[in-house]
Amino acid sequence: MKEKGVHNIAIIPARGGSKGLKGKNIYPVAGRPLLAWSIMQARQSRRVDRVFVSTDDPEIAEVAGRYGAGVIRRPAELSGDRASSESALLHAVEVLEREHAVQVGLVVFLQATSPLRKPGDIDRAIERFESEGADSLISVTRLDDLTLWERRVQGWESVNFDFRNRGMRQERVPQYIENGSIYLVTPEVLRMCGNRIGNRLSVYEMEFWQTWEIDSLEEIDLIEFYMFKKNLADQESGPRNP
Numbered sequence: 001m002k003e004k005g006v007h008n009i010a011i012i013p014a015r016g017g018s019k020g021l022k023g024k025n026i027y028p029v030a031g032r033p034l035l036a037w038s039i040m041q042a043r044q045s046r047r048v049d050r051v052f053v054s055t056d057d058p059e060i061a062e063v064a065g066r067y068g069a070g071v072i073r074r075p076a077e078l079s080g081d082r083a084s085s086e087s088a089l090l091h092a093v094e095v096l097e098r099e100h101a102v103q104v105g106l107v108v109f110l111q112a113t114s115p116l117r118k119p120g121d122i123d124r125a126i127e128r129f130e131s132e133g134a135d136s137l138i139s140v141t142r143l144d145d146l147t148l149w150e151r152r153v154q155g156w157e158s159v160n161f162d163f164r165n166r167g168m169r170q171e172r173v174p175q176y177i178e179n180g181s182i183y184l185v186t187p188e189v190l191r192m193c194g195n196r197i198g199n200r201l202s203v204y205e206m207e208f209w210q211t212w213e214i215d216s217l218e219e220i221d222l223i224e225f226y227m228f229k230k231n232l233a234d235q236e237s238g239p240r241n242p
Contacts, residue, residue, distance in 0.1 A: 006105035007049040008126065009096060010042035012069070013088040014112050015079045016057030021216055025055075025112050026063050029220055030227040035060060037115035037227075039067040040235055044119065047126040048108055054092045072096070085109070086194055093187050109183035109196060116210040116226055117181055119235065125204040129184045134202035137184035140176040141211045145169050176203065179211040 014025040014035050026033040032040075035053065042051040053064035054072045056079035061071045072092045077083070089107055096102040106129070108122065121139075129137045148159040160175055182204060189198035209230070212222055227233040 006103050008047055008106045008108055009093075009102065009104050010045070010048045010051040010108040010110055010122075011054060011072075011089055011092045012038050012042070012052070012064075012110050012112055013054045013074075013085050013092075014057070014060050014064075015055060015074065015083075015088075016060060017079070017081065021214070021220075023059075024214065025057075025060055027214075027220065029115065029214070030224050030233040033063045033067075034115065034214060035063055035112045036067045037232075037235075038110045038112045038117075039064065039069045041115070041117050041119075041122060042108065042110060043068055044235065045108075045122040045126075047123045050102070052092060052096070054088045070100075085111075086190060086196055089185075089196070090190050090194075093190065104187050107183075107185050107187060107190065109185065111180050111213070113215065114179065114181040114210075114213040115223065116212060116230075116232065118206075118210070118230070118232070121204070121206065122182060125182045125184060128204050129202055132202045133200065134184075135186050135189050135198035135200045136196060137182070137202040137204055138178050138197065139180075139182040139204045139206050141179045141206050141208045143175045143177055144208070176205070177211065179206060180213055181206060181210060 021027060025035045039051055042048050052070040052072050054074045055061055056074045056076060064071050072095050074088055074091060078087050078091055089109060093104050096104055125137060147161050149156050150159045183196050185196045209226055214220055214223055
């Protein structure tokens with residue numbers, strides 16, 4: 001249970017530059033700009049108090065405002081290819097506390113390129129975070145029967161299994177991939193560690209199809225398929241939270 005006056009703030013970093021797909025963050029996906037889906041999902045959450053987009057781009061800022069998110073203008077030195085998401089999050093928290101008088105208790109970090117979130121995913125992730133007394137959380141998907149290989153100096157080697165003793169798939173220890181959809185972290189962890197992951201990590205498991213994210217035109221086709229197949233494109237644009 002959060003303290004009175006302390007807020008759960010969704011922050012969506014979305015810079016203008018993209019080496020892969022130009023204008024990726026506002027590229028049309030299932031009838032809306034890509035960024036809009038994450039804003040809408042955050043605004044529909046019962047556990048998120050306010051939603052902000054951190055950006056250096058006027059077009060992205062316009063889309064953010066149109067869909068009901070506040071805009072935090074990100075400085076150029078935090079907007080390059082080498083700038084980390086953590087630097088954008090820290091800057092956003094500082095602006096919110098200094099200029100908006102918002103006491104941030106929990107950062108709900110959403111990546112615009114990972115819009116395959118079901119209704120309730122964000123709320124359930126926050127509930128898991130609180131029930132486990134975590135200081136950070138990542139969303140994951142289980143790797144079922146994915147055998148990974150790596151090319152090393154001495155040749156090809158199996159990474160997540162022993163090819164000399166494969167055993168039965170059902171007997172292998174479950175492994176999970178960080179899917180990039182939902183991150184929860186306290187401002188204290190961001191400040192002390194400069195990282196989205198602290199010492200008391202929790203995980204929120206999602207379905208494997210929710211792992212896909214957008215970096216290319218081909219992936220947009222895949223994302224749109226699941227948006228319509230799973231009825232995610234029918235989400236309302238209005239807020240549940242104030």
